Amino acid sequence: MLATLIHFFENLTTLHKFIWIVLCLSIFWIAEGIYPLFDFHYNKWKHSKVNLVLLGTTMLINVLFGIATVGIFQWTASQQFGLFYWIDWPLWLELLLAVMALDLIAQYFVHFLLHKVSFMWRFHIVHHSDTAVDVTTGTRHHPGDFILRETFALLAIVLFGMPVAFYLIYRILTIFFTYFSHANLDLPIWIDRVISYIFISPNMHKFHHHYVRPWTDTNYGNIFSLWDRIFGTFVYDDPHKIIYGLDVADSSKSDDLRYQLNVPFNKNIKTDY
Secondary structure, three states: OHHHHHHHHHOOOHHHHHHHHHHHHHHHHHHHHHOEOOOOOOOHHHHHHHHHHHHHHHHHHHHHHHHHHHHHHHHHHHHOOOHHHHOOOOHHHHHHHHHHHHHHHHHHHHHHHHHHOHHHHHHHHHHHOOOOOOHHHHHOOOHHHHHHHHHHHHHHHHHHOOOHHHHHHHHHHHHHHHHHHHOOEOOOHHHHHHHHOOEOOHHHHHHHOEOOOOHHHOOOOOOEOHHHHHOOOOOOOOHHHOOEOOOOOOHHHOOOHHHHHHHHHOOOOOOOO
8 A cells, every 4th residue: 555655646747736735725724714823914915925926936946956866866876875775674664764854854954044044034034924824834834944955855865765655645645734724723722732743734834824933933843843843942832822923024015926925035023033
C-alpha cells in the first residue's frame, strides 16, 4: 500500500497540487464561516485579494524552484549523495524521517531565522501584518520570504538524498497544515489542546500572530509541535487575548498590495521590534 502511495506521488502533477490547494482553501473557508474564532466584520473577499495575489506569486516561484528541484534530485541520485543513500531503513521510517526533517529545516528553522535575522524579518513582516488572520493568511508570503523558505527545503533534500515522492508528500501535508493552522476556527479548547500535543493546532499558531512579543516569537512550527516543545518556543494561552497585526507595520494598509510588496524596502519600518 505504501509503495502504491509513493508511486502516486512520484507522478503528482502541478494540476493535482493546484486542486489540493483549492480544496483545502475551500474547506477551511467554509468551516471558518460557520465556526469563527473571531468575528472580524470585514469584507472577506476584499481582505483575501492581497493574500490570493501573493498565493499567485508563491505558485510561480514554486514552479521555478520545481525546475531546480528536478536537477537536485537527479544529482543526488547520480552521486548517491545523502543520508537515505547511506542507510537501509524501512520505507515507512525513511518517509517519516524525511517529513520530519523537512518540517524542521524548511519550516521551523528557517521560520526562526525569519524572525531573528534583520533582512529576513523584513520580508516576513508581510505575513504578520495581516490584521484579520483567516485561512487565506496561509498564502500571504512576500516572494522574498517564500524564496528563502524554498532554499532551505532544497538544502534538506540534498542532505537527506530524498526521493521526489517524499518531498511531494511533505508539500501536500504542508499545504493542509498551513491552511488548517491559519483558519479562523473556533475549535473547542480541549480538542485544540489535544491536537497541539503532536501537531500545530489553529489556536497554537494564532499566538504566533499576536502583534507584539513574546507571543510573536513563539510557535514556529508548521506540521509538528515537537520542535517548539524541544527548543522552548512553545506557548499556549487563551486565544481570545490575541490581537492580530504587527506594531511596526501600518495596520490601515493590511490589505494594500503595493504597500505590502514594498514593506521589505520601506526604511520607515523598524526591524528591531
